[in-house]
Amino acid sequence: MTRKTLPHHLAIALAAAVACVVSACQPTPEDGPKKTPKAGDAATLHYFTWSDYVGPDILAEFERQTGARVVVDTFTSNEELLAKLQSGATGYDVTVPSDFMVSIMMRQGLLEPLDQALIPNAGQLEDHLKNLPFDTEHRYSMPYLWGTVGIGYDSAAIDTPPDSWAVLWDRRYAGKISMLNDQREVFGAVLRSMGHSMNSTDPGVIEAAKARLVAQKSLVKTYTSERYDHLLASGEVVLAQGWGGPVARAMKERPSIRYVVPKEGGTVWADCLVVLRSSRNKELAMQFINFLLDPHVSARTSERLLFAASNKEARALVSRPVRENPAVYPPLDLLPRLEWMQDVGAAIRVYDRAWTELKMTRS
Amino acid sequence: MKSGTVWLRSTGIATLLFLYLPIIVLVVFSFNASRLSAQWQGFTWDWYRLLARDASLHAATANSLVVAVISTVLATGLGLAASMGLERLPGSRARHVLEGALLLPLIIPEIMMGVALLLFFVTVKIPLSLTTVILGHTAFNVPVVMVIVRARLRKLDPRLEEAAYDLGASPWQAFRRITWPLLRPGVLGAGLMALTISLDDFIVTFFTAGPGSTTLPLKVYSMIKSGVSPEINALSAILVVLSMGLVALSLALQRR
Numbered sequence: 001m002t003r004k005t006l007p008h009h010l011a012i013a014l015a016a017a018v019a020c021v022v023s024a025c026q027p028t029p030e031d032g033p034k035k036t037p038k039a040g041d042a043a044t045l046h047y048f049t050w051s052d053y054v055g056p057d058i059l060a061e062f063e064r065q066t067g068a069r070v071v072v073d074t075f076t077s078n079e080e081l082l083a084k085l086q087s088g089a090t091g092y093d094v095t096v097p098s099d100f101m102v103s104i105m106m107r108q109g110l111l112e113p114l115d116q117a118l119i120p121n122a123g124q125l126e127d128h129l130k131n132l133p134f135d136t137e138h139r140y141s142m143p144y145l146w147g148t149v150g151i152g153y154d155s156a157a158i159d160t161p162p163d164s165w166a167v168l169w170d171r172r173y174a175g176k177i178s179m180l181n182d183q184r185e186v187f188g189a190v191l192r193s194m195g196h197s198m199n200s201t202d203p204g205v206i207e208a209a210k211a212r213l214v215a216q217k218s219l220v221k222t223y224t225s226e227r228y229d230h231l232l233a234s235g236e237v238v239l240a241q242g243w244g245g246p247v248a249r250a251m252k253e254r255p256s257i258r259y260v261v262p263k264e265g266g267t268v269w270a271d272c273l274v275v276l277r278s279s280r281n282k283e284l285a286m287q288f289i290n291f292l293l294d295p296h297v298s299a300r301t302s303e304r305l306l307f308a309a310s311n312k313e314a315r316a317l318v319s320r321p322v323r324e325n326p327a328v329y330p331p332l333d334l335l336p337r338l339e340w341m342q343d344v345g346a347a348i349r350v351y352d353r354a355w356t357e358l359k360m361t362r363s
Numbered sequence: 364m365k366s367g368t369v370w371l372r373s374t375g376i377a378t379l380l381f382l383y384l385p386i387i388v389l390v391v392f393s394f395n396a397s398r399l400s401a402q403w404q405g406f407t408w409d410w411y412r413l414l415a416r417d418a419s420l421h422a423a424t425a426n427s428l429v430v431a432v433i434s435t436v437l438a439t440g441l442g443l444a445a446s447m448g449l450e451r452l453p454g455s456r457a458r459h460v461l462e463g464a465l466l467l468p469l470i471i472p473e474i475m476m477g478v479a480l481l482l483f484f485v486t487v488k489i490p491l492s493l494t495t496v497i498l499g500h501t502a503f504n505v506p507v508v509m510v511i512v513r514a515r516l517r518k519l520d521p522r523l524e525e526a527a528y529d530l531g532a533s534p535w536q537a538f539r540r541i542t543w544p545l546l547r548p549g550v551l552g553a554g555l556m557a558l559t560i561s562l563d564d565f566i567v568t569f570f571t572a573g574p575g576s577t578t579l580p581l582k583v584y585s586m587i588k589s590g591v592s593p594e595i596n597a598l599s600a601i602l603v604v605l606s607m608g609l610v611a612l613s614l615a616l617q618r619r
Contacts, residue, residue, distance in 0.1 A: 046574040051585035056418050071575040072419060076588035088485040091492070091574035226588055234402065253398060 043281050044069045045288055048084075048092040050271070051076060054292075055304055062291050068284055085110055085276070093279040094288055096271045100341050102141045103134040105274065111140040112275040118286035121293035124311045128332075129270060133340050141272035142289055144298070145307040148268055148330045148338060149185055150261035152228070152247030154254065157238040165193035165262045168239060169212075174219040178231055178240040181223040183355035184341055185267060186213065189241055192264040198339050201347035210354040214361050223359075232257055243269075244327035248306040251327070259327035261334055268330070268338035270310065302328070386603055393596035410597035420598070423582040426493060430568075430578060431561040434500035439554040441501070442508025443546075447538075449509075450516050469506040476503055477570035484571065491573025499571040500564060504557040511556060511617065515549030548616045555613035559606050 047054065051074040059070045073092070075081045078101040085092070086108070097105055105111050116122060122142055129143045153162060158173070168177055168189070179186050188198030190209040200206065221237055229246035231237040233253035240247070244259055251257045273292060275285040291297060298309035299317035306322065308329045309315065315323060322328050330338070344351065393411075397404035414420060445465055452458045468476055480499045481491075489495060519542070527537040565580040572581060579602065586595050 044575075048574070051588050071422075073572075073574055073577050074582075074585040076585050087481055087570075089491045089573050091490060 043284050044071055045094065045281055045284050046070075046092045047072050047288070048081070048095040049074060050096060053096065053301075053305065055301065058292075058297055058300065061297070062288060065291070066284065066287065068281075070288070090278040091280075092276055093281050093285040094273060094275055096144060096273055097141075098271050099132065099134055099269055100343055102272050102274065103343055106135065106140050110277055112277045112279060112282055112285075113139050114142065114275060114289070115283075115286050118283065119290040119293065121290050121295075121311065124293075124295065124313050126310055126312050126315075128335050129310050132270070133342065135272075141274045142293060143270040143310040144273045144292060145302065145305065146268065146270035146310055147244045147307050147328070148261050148334070149180070149188070149241070149243055149266045150247075150259055150327075152232050152240045152242050152250060152257060152259050152327070154232065154235065154238040154256050155258045156256040157235075161258065162239070162260060163263050165189050165264055167262075168241065169216050169219065171219065173239055175221050176236070176238045177216075177220050178228045178237045178242075179216075179220050179223050180228075180241050181225045183351050184344075185241070186223070186358075187351060187354070188267055188339075188341065192266065192339075193262070195264070198267060199342045199344055201344050201350075203347070203350045206347070206350050206354055210358055213358050217358065217361055243307075244330070245306040248322075248325055248327040251325070259325075261326075261330065261337070263337070265337035265339060267341055268335075269341065271307075389596055390600040390603070393593055393600040395593055395596075398592065410593040413594050414597055414601075417594075419577075420579075420582060423577050423579050426496075426576055427562055427579040430493065430496050430500055430576075431558050434497045434504055434561050435554050435558045437497070437501040438504030438557050439508050439550060442505045442553065442557075443512055443550055445505065446509050446512040446516055447542075450513065465509060466506045468503050469510070473503070473566045477567045480567065481570040491571060491576075493573075493576040495571040495573060496568055496576050496578065499567045500561045503564070503567060504561060507557050507560060508550075508553040511553035512546065512549050515546055515617070519545055548618075552613040552615075552617035555609050555616065559609040559613070562602070562609075563606055 045068050047059075047070055049072060053074075054072060059072070062068070063070055075084060078098050081095060081097055082101060082104065085095075085105070102111075116138075119142065122138060125143065126146075129146065132138075132141075132143065135141045151162060151165070151167065153167075155161065157176075158167075167173075168179070179189075184198070187206065187209050190212050191198050191200050191205065194205070194209060194212070196202075196205055196209075221231070224231070225242075228237065228240040228242045229250040232240050232247065232250040235254070247257065247259045251259075273289045275282055275289070279285050292301070293311055295309075295311045295313035295317055298311045299314040301307075302309035302314060303318050303322055306325075306328050309318070315329065318329075326334075392403075394406050394408070395403055396407040396409070449458055449462060449465070452461065477499070480495070480502065484491060484495050484498075523541055523545070524537050527541045528534075532540065563580060564578075565584065568578050568581055569584075572578070577585075579598070583595055583598055583602075586592070586598075
């Protein structure tokens with residue numbers, strides 16, 4: 001007895017549509033009585049996070065320290081997170097949007113300014129994360145985990161280590177290439193390889209990028225943001241555009257897997273901890289953020305998820321193979337070549353259309 | 364004639380394979396020792412053991428059970444009452460209109476139902492929580508219960524109840540002593556069907572869930588997004604077996 005499930009993005013789109021309709025009658029966060037729990041109060045903290053993003057041992061530790069209870073709910077994409085919050089879900093205290101989503105949520109007034117006094121661990125942020133383009137003074141967000149987008153490849157199947165995005169157009173690997181199922185990242189890779197910024201808003205440039213992607217399509221096995229680690233590890237693809245963490249996971253299964261950020265540069269990303277304006281436990285929420293940013297706690301998270309911790313001290317605390325894996329901890333000399341994905345404003349429509357056209361082209 | 368039966372038999376088998384092969388593959392791979400679902404590397408119970416230790420999964424299971432049980436009880440009660448009322452309604456036109464209105468949730472796309480419920484809850488300012496999920500599940504389960512209960516009701520001889528009245532029974536007595544015992548297998552079957560649908564539901568839950576109300580299907584979905592692991596196969600295998608058992612029980616009860 002299975003009920004039909006609809007494609008996920010459709011569900012999100014509709015949730016977003018509803019959000020637009022209902023936003024007029026949405027209660028403002030100031031509505032309703034607010035209780036500020038005192039210390040020692042058995043408060044409940046609702047943490048809305050990526051699936052599998054937080055280890056149960058870490059939560060238990062926070063619960064022991066504060067006496068509070070932590071309830072975790074998960075989302076699977078930034079868009080889903082936004083749709084859920086816009087459609088009136090209140091009660092979440094802390095969540096973890098990615099960089100570009102932080103700026104969108106800031107603009108929509110969903111975020112509470114952070115009380116720096118409650119988050120002393122913020123002082124140990126990696127230098128390059130101290131001044132982020134979307135929230136320069138960390139008024140609303142604290143980077144938590146970060147990394148890059150590059151190419152995972154099987155060194156046993158590819159004779160010369162690739163150093164350019166151009167390898168994804170190499171006919172020798174036809175049918176053994178996977179790309180992310182993410183329009184901005186896929187276009188970002190092409191735009192970088194054409195010498196442009198991944199945040200280009202020029203319709204002509206985007207159109208040219210689309211033409212290159214259409215030419216590549218017959219070589220691509222699949223566009224996926226979830227399964228490429230498995231595809232790499234099982235040898236079904238030998239080249240995969242992807243985030244470093246999953247590529248590092250694939251390395252555990254197949255030691256010949258390597259990771260490279262091409263010389264033209266790639267995306268740098270950070271998932272950031274924020275407190276929601278509708279939170280009823282703001283003080284506890286800030287404490288929780290501080291706890292997650294603790295060098296030991298974030299080192300453990302980093303080790304488990306194979307993403308880099310934002311805390312400078314944590315780098316020394318993770319095991320050497322993880323620290324020295326470029327898929328997890330990008331070498332610092334790479335930083336000048338990395339670019340943050342930014343909101344492209346109205347040009348997003350151009351991307352949307354080009355992406356749809358690419359997806360509809362028969363290879 | 365002979366070739367006809369062969370053809371019939373082979374299409375029958377092909378259809379069954381088409382329906383069940385993916386499920387069989389899923390269950391088989393839940394015992395695969397490899398983390399990669401693509402290759403077979405020996406038999407293991409590990410993934411089931413991992414499931415047994417996963418606290419967040421236990422919370423999701425508890426949520427699923429709470430939602431399924433409460434919404435089933437509510438939907439069965441409402442559906443039973445609605446079916447009896449409809450059956451007795453004088454005037455077939457009013458009955459047809461009401462029947463259509465009550466069965467509509469069965470026909471409209473589930474995503475519409477989800478969006479409509481979300482919109483409703485937001486408009487009347489009910490914060491999304493486990494309660495809203497329960498209400499949503501009750502809403503889509505009432506027509507399911509009605510369809511099954513009404514099929515049973517129509518098979519009942521109305522004269523049995525009339526005879527009870529003739530012999531001086533009050534309406535409540537007539538229901539309790541005559542109608543209910545005859546209806547019970549159908550109602551229980553309907554309840555089990557509602558329970559199964561509630562346990563399996565993703566879309567309505569997705570729209571109506573708030574903080575702390577992640578159910579098993581939502582959990583499975585988010586686990587897939589962080590990488591397909593054999594743990595999900597194991598969890599899905601348990602859900603499939605559980606659902607099949609409930610449906611079988613429901614059908615057995617309805618046949619009585």
